Amino acid sequence: MSYSVGQVADFAGVTVRTLHHYDAIGLLAPGERSHAGHRRYTDGDLERLQQILFYRELGFPLDEVAALLDDPDADPRAHLRRQHELLTARIEKLRRMAAAVEHAMEARTMGISLTPEERFEVFGDKDPEQYAEEAEQRWGGTEAYAESQRRTARYTKEDWKRMRAEVADWGERYDALMAAGGRPDGEAAMSMAEEHRQHICTWFYECPYDMHRGLGEMYVSDERFKAFYDTMRPGLAEHLRDAIAANASRHTS
Numbered sequence: 001m002s003y004s005v006g007q008v009a010d011f012a013g014v015t016v017r018t019l020h021h022y023d024a025i026g027l028l029a030p031g032e033r034s035h036a037g038h039r040r041y042t043d044g045d046l047e048r049l050q051q052i053l054f055y056r057e058l059g060f061p062l063d064e065v066a067a068l069l070d071d072p073d074a075d076p077r078a079h080l081r082r083q084h085e086l087l088t089a090r091i092e093k094l095r096r097m098a099a100a101v102e103h104a105m106e107a108r109t110m111g112i113s114l115t116p117e118e119r120f121e122v123f124g125d126k127d128p129e130q131y132a133e134e135a136e137q138r139w140g141g142t143e144a145y146a147e148s149q150r151r152t153a154r155y156t157k158e159d160w161k162r163m164r165a166e167v168a169d170w171g172e173r174y175d176a177l178m179a180a181g182g183r184p185d186g187e188a189a190m191s192m193a194e195e196h197r198q199h200i201c202t203w204f205y206e207c208p209y210d211m212h213r214g215l216g217e218m219y220v221s222d223e224r225f226k227a228f229y230d231t232m233r234p235g236l237a238e239h240l241r242d243a244i245a246a247n248a249s250r251h252t253s
Contacts, residue, residue: 002032002040012049027066028052054083058090144205151204163203170195171232174240178233184242190250193243209248216244 009016022028023039028049032040041049048069055065068079155163174192182188193212200207200215207215219225219237229237 002042003046005030005039005041008041008046008049011046012053014053022049022052025062025066027062027069051079051083054087058083058086144207144211147205166199170199171236174236175233178236178239184239185246189239189243190247193240193247196240196244197247209252212244213248216241 003011005016005019009019019028019039023030028045030039031042031045034040051069052065055068056062060068170192177188177192193216197207197209197212200212219229220241226237229240
């Protein structure tokens with residue numbers, strides 16, 4: 001059984017022009033011709049083409065491929081063993097490259113585009129990557145996480161400084177609200193909770209009210225988040241959680 005040049009091109013994922021070129025340089029001459037003189041490729045030709053494409057994928061130039069395939073002392077099994085060794089080495093190299101790319105992707109977390117000096121200037125002694133791995137484990141498959149990664153990867157030092165200034169200003173005003181005896185379900189506290197939600201929407205990802213309510217619960221249940229808010233004022237984490245819940249209820253009821 002033999003095949004036309006068009007059929008072989010489809011089988012192998014190459015162009016007809018490539019097969020014509022291989023024929024012209026003597027690398028792959030079709031074993032048969034039709035009565036009209038058209039190229040016809042045999043099963044043996046297809047086996048040789050497969051060897052050619054293996055070596056080409058591995059980066060061998062055509063003249064070296066021809067020399068390897070036309071070596072009278074080589075047998076098909078020797079070619080397969082050699083290709084297996086080369087492919088195994090290629091796979092290992094690609095695996096290392098993939099690991100390097102994954103590491104680079106992980107590095108594109110909050111503040112990583114800043115130099116160490118800039119990060120200290122913006123965040124002080126708080127490491128913005130401290131919980132990056134855990135955050136990816138918890139939320140890595142969500143659209144919110146992906147959106148946050150897309151946004152923060154573009155932020156400059158000035159963006160981070162402005163965002164941190166907004167957080168500090170918000171914290172001072174929430175501290176004052178609590179000092180004045182404001183209730184979590186009061187208008188002022190709910191407005192502060194809404195401002196908190198809008199801050200997330202502006203800087204990180206869209207945060208609907210049910211998601212915001214879940215974040216409020218986490219601010220109390222997770223000791224690290226609780227400590228962050230309670231450094232602004234003792235008890236602020238619980239107060240904010242209740243204000244977030246009250247704000248969510250008034251907007252979704």
